[in-house]
Amino acid sequence: MEHQAKRAKLVDDDEDAVLKDIEVKVEAKIEDIEEEFVKKDEEMDEDNDNENEDESEAEKAEEDDVDKFKTVYEFQGEKYMYKERAGAVEEREGRIEFRVVHNNGSRESFLILSGLKSIFQKQLPKMPREYISRLVYDRNHASIAVVRKPMTVVGGIAYRPFESHRFAEIVFCAISSSEQVRGYGAHLMNHLKDYVRNTSKIEHFLTYADNYAVGYFKKQGFTKSITLPKSLWKGYIKDYEGGTLMQCTMVPRIRYLDVPKILLLQRTAINHRIKQRQEQFAIEKQVRRKGLEVFKNQKFEPLDPLDIPGVKETGWTAELDSLARKPRKKGEHGIMQVILSEMKNNAAAWPFMTPVSKEDVPDYYDLIAEPMDLSTMEQKLEKDQYDNMESFIYDARLVFNNCRKYNNEATTYYKNATRLEKFFNSKLKEYPEYQHLVS
Structure with a gap:
């Protein structure tokens, strides 16, 4: 074994030496070719008739540019x-x-x-x-x-x-x-x-x-x-x-x-169509209500927003209004994204990227009641299904614990689950507000 290791090392050293030799020859050849192109470049510069332009002409050229x-x-x-x-x-x-x-x-x-x-x-x-x-x-x-x-x-x-x-x-x-x-x-x-x-x-x-x-x-x-x-x-x-x-x-x-121009033309066509519709249903041509006079006696019934002149024509719907009022994602949503992205890029994450295949492991879902993987976590995060950091951590723990429950300690999968969990805990510790959640 020792003899084979020495032999492999000699082969690697020989390859490195050959690569370095090629690198030296390549650099030498580049210098020769670059000299040739530099000479051509200088000849082109000599034929340039615009070197004596005055300052005003230079400013005009810059504006034209x-x-x-x-x-x-x-x-x-x-x-x-x-x-x-x-x-x-x-x-x-x-x-x-x-x-x-x-x-x-x-x-x-x-x-x-x-x-x-x-x-x-x-x-x-x-x-x-x-x-x-x-x-x-x-x-x-x-x-x-x-x-x-x-x-x-x-x-x-x-x-x-x-x-x-x-x-x-x-x-x-x-x-x-x-x-x-x-x-x-x-x-x-x-x-x-x-x-x-x-x-x-x-x-x-x-x-x-x-x-x-x-x-x-x-x-x-x-x-x-x-x-x-x-x-x-x-x-x-x-x-x-x-x-x-x-x-x-x-x-x-x-x-x-041509894609940038195509997209711009499409956007222009849509804006042009919107403008036509706005002119067609101009609010000025609608029957107007008397405003505050309607509410003077405080005897009124709830008004359907779509009965207000011009609202329907703008495309407003109750569904769009509810979406607009939906609270924005919390700051911790961004933290979840960062942690999950770094987990996926970790060298130990490869066994947990996608759900376990039923064809490859038929009995897996008989033993594991709550299967979880990183791609499923990413989908849940994109759909804003994590209400808080605790629910995000719960799914992450499922990934590690499920793996260790199904696999033997000597397997690569078990060891990778432990490595990835250690990395996950180290990322949580970077945020003081979540350190108490580290197991």
Whole structure:
């Protein structure tokens, strides 16, 4: 055994040495290529005829640049204006471009992939540098990069297509920290969706998102609800500890680069229709009551709100009124969300993510009277079914106790239940008002 361990260590050391050697050669090659592009860049600068503009002309150019972000369109005879993302405007003007890159051996592709690798390594510090390099240069993977002309990579997405299974895995996604306010991320994802759908049979994306990326992916149409059959992706995509698996299913017949304008046109159409209805049922044309004179003698019967001129036309209903009067969620609701999210991201949580399958464990529900799991807790939390922290903690305890009741102490499930319970108690202790509830 000792001999095998030493041998395995030697193999690992050899692999590390090879990777470091490749890294050194790659960096050297990048420097050579960058020098070549720097020379070209300098030649372009020499041909620039606008270097001698005076200050007033510069200010005017700046004002014109701001106006470029505003797009005017006409609907039903009226003009509307909306502000485009900087990324879309810069692409239209030719200042940036979105390029799909494969490791095909060309110098230009190599330079772009090297730029992407550097950004991924900087923006994803928890990922091993050698691991990022290996996947970016891997020929089974492809990338789409945001390139500022002439040849500066400012961000991109690396993905691996599984066309026979109709999905692609997004491996890395990052934008340079200095460029993240320009809307490149959303525009980049829209480019990826349009390209992949138009050039392949892929219909879905899967990705593991860390806590910082979940919000971004939600905005891009990703969800934690995985509808793709597990048999299609299990064992094919890389499983990251602490990451949240998310899925995006592309909508047919939609060009994602046009989505912002489509949504704005739909909103405009709805507002236009509302305006027409308001004009049609103008309150001024209704018969008015005499106001306070009705209540002067205090002899009156309760009035149906829908009898008041104009109320019915606004769309008011008793149901909507009761919803509006419903008390807002308490502050502890947010605390429950934080604790549950951190529990799901814990390494010991994997056995408790979904309900126990009756097919896999037929006798489980004969022994366990109150089954509970983290996904059920999340659904109850979203539906505001936890009146207080005590009821939330009760369900969490069910998860741990049910597991220990059904499984033997020597099993991984039993040990993970104890680990997750310890983590859960540590999170409760962070809030002084709930420390007395820690068991």
